[in-house]
Amino acid sequence: MTAQEGQEAVETQALEAQFAQWRHYAQRRRELQSSDADELEDHLRGSVDELVMAGLSADEAFLVAVKRMGSLDELSREFAREHSERLWKQLVLTGGPDADTRSRRDLRVMVLCAAGAAASLKAPELFGTKMTDDGSASLYGPNLGLFVLPWLAGFLAWRRQARRPLIGIMGALFALGAVAANVYPVADNSQSLALTSIHLPIALWLVVGLAYAADDWRSSRRRMDFIRFTGEWFVYFVLIALGGGVLTVFTAGTFEAIGIVSDDFISQWLLPCGAAAGVIVAGWLVEAKQSVVENIAPVLTRLFTPLFTVVLLAFLVAVCWTSTGIDVERDALILFDLLLVVVLGLLLYSMSARDPLAPPDLFDKMQLALVVSALAIDVLVLLAITGRITEYGTTPNKAAALGENVILLANLAWSAWLLLRLVRRHTPFAALERWQTSYLPVYAVWAWIVVLAFPPLFGYA
Structure with missing residues (x-):
């Protein structure tokens, strides 16, 4: 055999x-x-x-x-x-005594973790450093994810009953992030500090993914569950932020009406602590109310996919018509990378809600057009970055952008190929899903490379 x-x-x-x-x-x-x-x-x-x-x-x-x-x-x-811990949507479950008891325990642990995240964000003030102080960017920028995400990972690990070896791995990764964020001698205005502030939260969010998929991170199904969790967490966090904005306006207005100026309280306590706690609360809401948001996400995906497709196609037509090159300054690079990430997000989230047995339809063809358009834009950005590096030399920003666009190019290229085969009924949908979920570790590895290797490689510039 x-x-x-x-x-x-x-x-x-x-x-x-x-x-x-x-x-x-x-x-x-x-x-x-x-x-x-x-x-x-x-x-x-x-x-x-x-x-x-x-x-x-x-x-x-x-x-x-x-x-x-x-x-x-x-x-x-x-x-x-x-098997409720293994089934994502839990569509056949109803409430009961056991479920109520578990919900109360989850609520208590969530409140504890949310309070811990808020307290961690304010902890530097015990040593005389406030978020509003000059020079605080070198502390709060790279450490922002470290203040909050370990608490979210802890909540998910507790809820999943993660084993001790996994908890040890997570703790080691968070400790490694803390070393990278605080040991390197980078200046407040350095590119290395900005890159660490951007990439370290990405690396740590995938550590949160380890806590979420505590039973089997190597499973394609569990990785797709984490992708669903990420999208739904983002929806909830935005809703919490909007509600917090309304609360802030009313707080300032009502206290000002009686002669009390609450600006300092709002800027130093309400907003930062509320945002930190909101990260945990959003995660708890996704876990508690999974079946509510999953009805919203497919609608949002189907709404924005054609809109983004039209915008990207219009941009490509404008580039060809005007023969204007792409600006490769930092803000422009961030904008283009975010655009490509949004395209991948639309693809991933539509995949998470798609019936794997459903035949290809018009929406799949529209997604193919979206991915091909994003692929063309990625090629243009790569050509612009390569030309600028060849002419003026490399910098941390350009090197990071180059690597990220190469990674996105590989993902988009193979996704386009699989989508084409799916539309032509040559490849099952599951192949596309497995490709996207198996690519997640690539993002994590690159984020850690930028955080750990780039500062000393470029002389902490």
Whole structure:
């Protein structure tokens, strides 16, 4: 027996064990006859086979099939409750005493972590450094993620019951980030400080991903779950920020009406502490109310995908018409990189809500046009950066932009190829999903390279 045949035998045995466990739950219902269970199991097996043929792994196909079945029949309710930590959407679950108890515990831990994040942000003031002081950028810029994200990772690790080795790895990565943010002798106006301030939160956010996918980070399904979590967390955080803005306006106005000026309190306490706590609260809300935002995200994706496609195509037409080169100054580079990241975000989020068995449609073709347009813009930016480096030499900003655009180019190029094959019905959707989730570590590695290697490489400039 070859190694591949052995692996397939192991997967088949594991799948049969899952079917047996599901049947055990099904037979608990007294009103369900044995023939009924046979018929439902046959339907479940057929769904699993279809999903496997579409490109999903056996474990992923089984979970998706059970979730679909549970949304149509109460048969899978107990099974879904038993495996609620493994199922993302939890569409078949309802409340109960156990769920209420867990919700209260989550709330208490969330409040503790939110208070810890706010306190961490204010901790430097104990040593005489305020956010509003001149020269505080060298402290707060690179350390901002370190003040907040360990608390979010801690909340998720507690909720996932992460094992001690994983907690140790996370702690080591946060400690490594703290060393990189505080040991290098960089000036307040240096490019290295700005790059660290931008890239370290990205690297640490992927450490949060380790906490979120505590059971199996190597699983494509768990990585896609974290992508969903990231998008939904962003939606909630923006909503919290908007609500906080309204609260700030009312706070300032009401106190000013009685002769009390609250500007210092708002700028030094309410806004920074509220933002730090909001990071944790948004994560808790996503965990507690997953099924609410997932109805919003696909709508936003379908709304903005055609709009961004039109904008990118119009930009390419304007470049060709005017023959104007792309500005490669720092602000322009950041803008173009953010644009490409938004395109990838639209692609990822539409993938997270797509039925893997659905045939390609007009929206898939529109996504292909969006990705191809972004790919063309990325090539133009790379040509501009390369030309400027060749003519004037390299700087930390240009080197970082060059590396990031090469990474985005590779992702966009292969995504465009897979989308083309998907539209032509030559490749299953699961191949595109696996490519995107397997590419996440590349972003993490590059972010750590910029944070750890760039400052000494460029003389802390």
